[in-house]
Amino acid sequence: MKPLKEADIFDAYKRAVGRLVTDYGEITDMVKDNLKEIIKPHQTADLESVQTGLLETRKHILDLFKKKKTGEITLGAYDAEYVRLSARVIELEEMEKAIKSEDLKNQLNRQRLEEAFQVLYEENVDITEESTM
Numbered sequence: 001m002k003p004l005k006e007a008d009i010f011d012a013y014k015r016a017v018g019r020l021v022t023d024y025g026e027i028t029d030m031v032k033d034n035l036k037e038i039i040k041p042h043q044t045a046d047l048e049s050v051q052t053g054l055l056e057t058r059k060h061i062l063d064l065f066k067k068k069k070t071g072e073i074t075l076g077a078y079d080a081e082y083v084r085l086s087a088r089v090i091e092l093e094e095m096e097k098a099i100k101s102e103d104l105k106n107q108l109n110r111q112r113l114e115e116a117f118q119v120l121y122e123e124n125v126d127i128t129e130e131s132t133m
Contacts, residue, residue: 032117047099054092060084 067073073081086094 032113047096049094049105050092050099054089054096057085057088057092061089 061082064073064078064085068075068078
């Protein structure tokens with residue numbers, strides 16, 4: 001038995017795909033729609049709620065500082081509350097950064113997909129050609 005060559009495997013794959021599928025456009029449309037759904041951006045409400053939480057927490061810190069300055073709160077209570085609020089600010093900032101980073105990554109992926117699909121939709125492209133695959 002002689003060993004299989006990569007070219008032979010590719011030719012067999014090409015013949016099988018050609019026999020099973022006659023309309024590549026339908027498949028590429030389906031793949032494109034599914035991939036776009038998978039990498040859609042975060043809902044803007046997610047980012048907005050994090051940013052709103054950040055703004056409110058920072059307002060609480062400012063109010064806390066004012067209470068300390070006027071003597072409405074003890075130094076110990078101020079320190080404990082300030083530590084809690086500061087930790088919340090850090091947590092929200094990290095969430096905001098993660099959402100923005102994920103959105104940017106998804107945006108770049110969508111752009112790359114669009115470029116790939118532009119190539120696939122060209123009239124003279126052979127979808128079973130090795131360089132296209």
